[in-house]
Amino acid sequence: MSQATLNRPLSHAEMDAFGTELDALRARTMAQVGAEDARYIRRIVAAVRYTEAAGRALLFFGAFPPAWVLGTLLLGLSKILENMELGHNVMHGQYDWMRDPHLNGKTYEWDIVGTSDNWRHTHNYKHHTYTNVRGMDDDIGYGLLRLFPEQRWRPFYLFQPLIAVIFALLFQWGVAIQRLELGKVFSGRKTKAQLREEFRPVGRKMGWQLLKDYVLFPLLAGPFFLPVLLGNLVANGMRNLWTYAVIFCGHFTADAETFPKSVVLNESRGHWYLRQLRGSSNLSGGKLLHIMTGNLSHQIEHHLYPDMPARRYAQVAPEVRAICERYGQNYNTGSMWSQFGQVVWRILRHALPSRPGKTAALVAPAAEAA
Amino acid sequence: MSPAPNRLLRAAVAAPVFDFWSRQFGSIQAWDRCLARVVARREEARGAVTLTLQPNRRFAGFTPGQHLNLTAEVEGVRLTRSYSFTQPPRTDGRLRLTIKRVENGRLSNALCELRPGAVVELGEAYGEMSLPQGPGRYLFLAAGSGITPLMALSLALEQNPQAEATLVYWAQRRDELCFAEELRELAARQPRLRLHFALTREPLRLAGEFGRRIDTALLDEVAPDLPALQVFACGPRGFVEDARRLTQERALRFHGEAFTPPEAVAGGAPVRVQLLRSGQTLEVPAGAPLLAALEAQGLRPASGCRMGLCNTCACRLVEGVGQNLNNGETVAEPGSELRICISAARSDLTLDL
Missing domain, CATH: 2.40.30.10 (Translation factors)
Incomplete structure (x- = not known):
């Protein structure tokens, strides 16, 4: 089905009603948030800590292959849980209502080479406010990949199938340097001195993460230095691949749309909701998938309600879907295989020159003229 | 612990991780x-x-x-x-x-x-209420839970041989009196403490108990030498105000502490916003979005989406009443995060900003 027929442009009145319904759903759900959610996130914290301890302990016996494999898997699992269900969600302020200083959105620091402060800027602010707006949301291709035909083609993109794989393997480093906007340095819009200044906290975090995973813990293992180092490397890699896959599925599936900068001018709440919906895509699956993706399997719900405790997304999803149906909007969801397949196709297809297809406008033309 | 390993440990362990395992092992030690x-x-x-x-x-x-x-x-x-x-x-x-x-x-x-x-x-x-070492004569007026700091001060008389005090402790009924036995024993062995109970809703009074609220006659009876006394009053606001009215002019000194729940003021009224990190205090209109109000006075607090979504402008409410303008909810719990782009002050506020 072409994108143009998936969605119906909404009149301004419809858009307002759409926003009001989503606001009401939010209010209803937030009123239920409490002890149960607190218990849940504490259990996630415990799971992160115990899997990390078990993984690192097993890696100390990493000369014994089954211990190495299990230890690496557990450590990778711990890092995935920490980055996604704990860190990402806590940094959105989803658990600020608990007033726990260790679960505070503004101060939480996660186990990844990128600083939380830069993430809060590029992700919480830029990506979530200007989702899929070209030139404002740097998550569109991360300045490396051409995923949408609206991005101007350059010969460089012919290499992107290879670049995409390297980027996936090193994803945490991409996240770490995203805010430095190196492209600006190359094009002369940012001075070297400015870059040095901005790099200082980033370099400190990188150094610390490297020291922890590749010096400190390997040294603690004494003669088993190498197995521990390799285990940590693979665990970090596992996390990189998984987070990359999940995040790309969230905004770069076949039916996900991007928008020109003009959409954010005087944007109404309903329009903002509609744009979040059109730019996001879900992964269908069971509870395990939801937890392992930090509930980004509910990317649509996350973009509508970024500060709602993520475990509530599964609960609101049927209602969001019903609202979308009532307003003639596509609820973009599919299995991980299908959605990731579409992402891979985009990476391959748009490596070559391509032209934008037809998409339905957000606002109905008649209403716009009025 | 010697500084070098301590530094290494501090570098190697994050506070949340340390605190988690400390609690798992049943310890109450915490990082900070x-x-x-x-x-x-x-x-x-x-x-x-x-x-x-x-x-x-x-x-x-x-x-x-x-x-x-x-x-x-x-x-x-x-x-x-x-x-x-x-x-x-x-x-x-x-x-x-x-x-x-x-x-x-x-x-x-x-x-x-x-x-x-x-x-x-x-x-x-x-808290400012304390019993300095050295000579001093005090009148402690306690009502309800106001007894708590005055209990500590009464006990502190024992370590302060030059201080003496009269304690009058009001409650509605006898079974609501805290530390009754302990206080009687203290007064029995410590002549520098004179003790009176006052019960306002107890039908039967025992010898030595007053049966009414604070008034001049009662004060004259327990403290005829009021001009030589320092008065400490603690209790509900109404009680402390009564005590202040009856003693402030006559006593050597008056110090009152009342529990006052924060109260919201009407929109538009000027309120003071104290910013702890920048050390500034500003006046803003109650009910107006704080971010815009602070920006209007030349401040540039961190902010992002300006619609209550990205959490960039969130800062901790230390004291006072705020309001979330998106849903109208009042926020008065100390330690709450206020997203100042969509929050207003509803009383004098202290923010960690």
Whole structure:
């Protein structure tokens, strides 16, 4: 089905009603948030800590292959849980209502080479406010990949199938340097001195993460230095691949749309909701998938309600879907295989020159003229 | 611990990780927070419970008459209220707090249900009411839970041989009197403390008990030498105001402490916003979005989406009443995060900004 027929442009009145319904759903759900959610996130914290301890302990016996494999898997699992269900969600302020200083959105620091402060800027602010707006949301291709035909083609993109794989393997480093906007340095819009200044906290975090995973813990293992180092490397890699896959599925599936900068001018709440919906895509699956993706399997719900405790997304999803149906909007969801397949196709297809297809406008033309 | 390993440990372990494993192993040691374990609980009077707490090494001490902010989790949410120490510092380092049940008092009622083993968090001790070493004559006026700091001060008389005091303690009924036995014993062995109970709703009075609220005649009877006395009054606001009215002009000095729940003011009224990190105090209109109001005065607090979504402008409410303008909800709980782009002040505010 072409994108143009998936969605119906909404009149301004419809858009307002759409926003009001989503606001009401939010209010209803937030009123239920409490002890149960607190218990849940504490259990996630415990799971992160115990899997990390078990993984690192097993890696100390990493000369014994089954211990190495299990230890690496557990450590990778711990890092995935920490980055996604704990860190990402806590940094959105989803658990600020608990007033726990260790679960505070503004101060939480996660186990990844990128600083939380830069993430809060590029992700919480830029990506979530200007989702899929070209030139404002740097998550569109991360300045490396051409995923949408609206991005101007350059010969460089012919290499992107290879670049995409390297980027996936090193994803945490991409996240770490995203805010430095190196492209600006190359094009002369940012001075070297400015870059040095901005790099200082980033370099400190990188150094610390490297020291922890590749010096400190390997040294603690004494003669088993190498197995521990390799285990940590693979665990970090596992996390990189998984987070990359999940995040790309969230905004770069076949039916996900991007928008020109003009959409954010005087944007109404309903329009903002509609744009979040059109730019996001879900992964269908069971509870395990939801937890392992930090509930980004509910990317649509996350973009509508970024500060709602993520475990509530599964609960609101049927209602969001019903609202979308009532307003003639596509609820973009599919299995991980299908959605990731579409992402891979985009990476391959748009490596070559391509032209934008037809998409339905957000606002109905008649209403716009009025 | 010697500095070098300590530094290495500090670099290698993050506070949340240290605190997690510390609690898992049943310890109350924490990276940079003062946790305390409840080691004893006693029904002090009808509707009041005394807790004995063992704090960790982070506790910095206090003087009698001070209070502290106590934080505990109630149904997943951390709540913070101020409570007074009811005993001077002990040699074993333990702390005694007495908590009165309050209607709709979420934290107080939960604290009254705590059992030994429970863990709470403590802030720093604060408060101006204290008994300096040296000669001094005092009149302690306590009503209801206002007895708590004055109990600590009464006990502190024992270590202060040149001070003497008269304590008048009001309650509605006899079974609501906290420390009744302890106070009687103290007064019996310590002639420098004179003790009077006053019960306003008790049908039968015992010898020596007053049966009415504070008034001039009562004060003349217990403190004929009022001009030579320093008056400390503690209790509900109405009581402290009455005490102030009756004694401030006549006594040597008056110091009152009342529990005043924060109150919201009407929109448009000017309120003061104190910004702790930047050390500034500004006046803004109540009910107006704080971010815009601060920007209008030349400040540039961190901000992002300006629609209450990205959390960039969130800052901690230390004291006062705020309001979320998106849903109209009042926010008065200390420690709450206010997204100032969609929040307004509804009273004088202190923000960690």
